[in-house]
Each structure stands twice: as structure tokens, then as C-alpha cells.
Amino acid sequence: MRRPVVAGNWKMNGTQAEAAALVGGIEQGLAGVRHAELLVCPPFVLIPVVAEWLGGSRIAWGGQNLSAHKSGAYTGEVSGAMLRDFGCSHVIVGHSERRALYGEGDEVVAEKFRAAQNVGLVPILCVGETLAEREAGETEAVIARQLDAVVHLAGVAAMDSAIIAYEPVWAIGTGKTATPAQAQAVHAFIRQRLAQLSATVAERLRILYGGSVKAANAQELFGQPDIDGGLIGGASLDAGEFLAICRAAG
Ligand code: PEP
Numbered sequence: 001m002r003r004p005v006v007a008g009n010w011k012m013n014g015t016q017a018e019a020a021a022l023v024g025g026i027e028q029g030l031a032g033v034r035h036a037e038l039l040v041c042p043p044f045v046l047i048p049v050v051a052e053w054l055g056g057s058r059i060a061w062g063g064q065n066l067s068a069h070k071s072g073a074y075t076g077e078v079s080g081a082m083l084r085d086f087g088c089s090h091v092i093v094g095h096s097e098r099r100a101l102y103g104e105g106d107e108v109v110a111e112k113f114r115a116a117q118n119v120g121l122v123p124i125l126c127v128g129e130t131l132a133e134r135e136a137g138e139t140e141a142v143i144a145r146q147l148d149a150v151v152h153l154a155g156v157a158a159m160d161s162a163i164i165a166y167e168p169v170w171a172i173g174t175g176k177t178a179t180p181a182q183a184q185a186v187h188a189f190i191r192q193r194l195a196q197l198s199a200t201v202a203e204r205l206r207i208l209y210g211g212s213v214k215a216a217n218a219q220e221l222f223g224q225p226d227i228d229g230g231l232i233g234g235a236s237l238d239a240g241e242f243l244a245i246c247r248a249a250g
Contacts, residue, residue, distance in 0.1 A: 004222065004229040004249040005163060005206050007124060008040040008236025009064060009092060019046040023053045025239030030058065036229060036249040039090055040236065044078050051087045062090030062121070065098055068111035080119035090122045092231075094146070096169045106149035114154050117161065124163045124231065125150060126210070127190070131170035140189055147193060156197040164190060164207045165231040171211025173233055180220045180227075183209045187226035215244035222249050 014022070019042055026040070039060040042050050050061050067077035083091055093116060094109035104112075109125070116123040127146040129139045143166070151159070166186050171178050178186075187207045195202035209221050210231030221227055229249045235241045 002204065002206050002228045004036040005208060006036050006038055006229050006242075006246045006249045007062070007090070007092075007163075007165075007208065007231050008242055009095070009210075009231055009233045010040065010042045010046075010237060011064070011097075011233060012043055013237055014042065014046055016046065016049045019049045020053055022237065022239055023050055023059070026059065026242060027053070027057055029239065029243040032243065033246040034250055036246055038246055041090070041092055047083075047086045047088065055087070060089045062088045062092065062124070064092050064095065066091050066093070066112055066116055066121070068108060068115050070115070080115050080121050083121060084119050088121060090124055090163070091116045092124045092126060092165075094126045096126060096128055096167055096172055100169070106146055107153075109146070110150045110153040113150050113158070113162070117154065117158055122161060122163060124165050124208070126165045126167050126231070128167040128169050128172075128211075134168065134170065139186065143186060143190060144193060147190065151194070151197065156194060156201055159194060159198075159201050159205055162205070164205060165210045166190060166207060167210035167231060173212070175212050177212040177214075177217050177221070178209070180224050183221060184224035184226055187224065191226055213245060215241050215248065218245040218248035 039062055041062045041064045063083045066080045093112040098104045113123045127143050129142040133142050168178050191202045206228040208229045208231045209227050213230045213232050214235045
């Protein structure tokens, strides 16, 4: 039985006061969330505020990105070790906004995945196709390419201490959610592809769905056999909505 995970990606949103109010609100409603693993990923500068509020709580926190490098002359970058220093346990890698807006290709994403694991962070590896790729019938080929780049560099065993998030690009922040059947089909494809290398790793791996998840559609998505929770963007900025999604995960 895989323990569900719900992760909030705040993207570039929030002030210190808003971050404190948001995590305070989430903490207050936690009683209704049974056993799902929960985490929030604030912008870098808000991590200390979140860490102060969440220290000792059951909610973990993580980064939205990290440098592939350990340290040095990389102006504007933040390393995995720095995230660890601020209590992060997880980090998102390969989010579609990083891939599309900052030119992060599969090799860079794989390097970041490895850099995260090198310092003990759990990478949440995002994969997903664009609308044009889906319409061209390339969904599986794109996901396979994105996955294979990481497995090639880090090895399939590395997936044992990672999480994958399937995020169709056309569903992120658009209000268009993949149907439960569409999402399940891709999740099953990811698991089967990894099972060719290790059945055990594939069976244990948590695969989250992300893309316009809200309280109203979470239950049906999370009810699919290969969907083990969600990576939540917009809806994670509202404590009540995020908590309702967490409750739907179990
Ligand atoms: C995301 O940013 O990873 C995401 C899934 O966003 P949204 O839930 O807003 O579509």
C-alpha cells in the first residue's frame, strides 16, 4: 500500500505574512487528514518563515527548484545543501515552467535530480506533455524520454527515494484537468516502464497527478489505482481548498 502524498507548489506567490497565515490555516485543519504525507513548497525566501511555523508539525517543506551545482560562481542559484540547511526534505525538479521558461532540458533536470539526492533531498520529478504533443499522439514518447534521462543518469534504484509528478502542461494553471482515465493511463504507463527495470521499485513509487487539481475533482483523481496523490499549484494557496484536497487523498 503506497502512502499518498499531497504537495503544494506555491510558485512565485506570497509575502512573509501571507505565508505564515497560509501554513497556520493548514495546520489548524489537519485533524481531518488521516494519513497522507503533506508538504508545501514556498518560494526560496519564504522557506525560513514556513520552517519556523512548521517545525515539529507533520507538514514537511521543500524547494521548487535547486541548482545542479554544489556551490560556487552561479549567481542567483540555490544549492541542495542550502535547502537542507533550512530544513527542506523535498525539492521539485523539472517543473514544466522551469523546462519551458528557463530552458531546462532533460539532461539538466536529470543533473538536478541527482544533485538533490546527493544531499538527501527527495526529488519530486515532474514529467508531462504539451497539448501539441498530446494531439500528435506523442504523450508516451515524451514521458518516456523525460523519465529515461533521469534513470540513465541516476539508475532505477534512485527512484526508490523519489516521487514522480505527472503534470500535463496543458492542465497546469489552466483550469483544464486531465480526466481521471487520461491521468490513470499515463500513470500506469510510467509505472510499467519502470517495472521493466525493477518491479519492486515501480510498485513502491508514488506517482502524483498535477494540473488544476481542486477539492471538487481530487477524490475521483486520487481514486485511480496508479494515482498516489497530487502536486497542487493554485489551489494550494487557499488553506481550506488545500485541506479539502489533502482529505481526499486519505
Ligand atoms: C503546478 O504548479 O505544479 C500545478 C499543478 O499548478 P495548478 O494546480 O495551478 O494547475
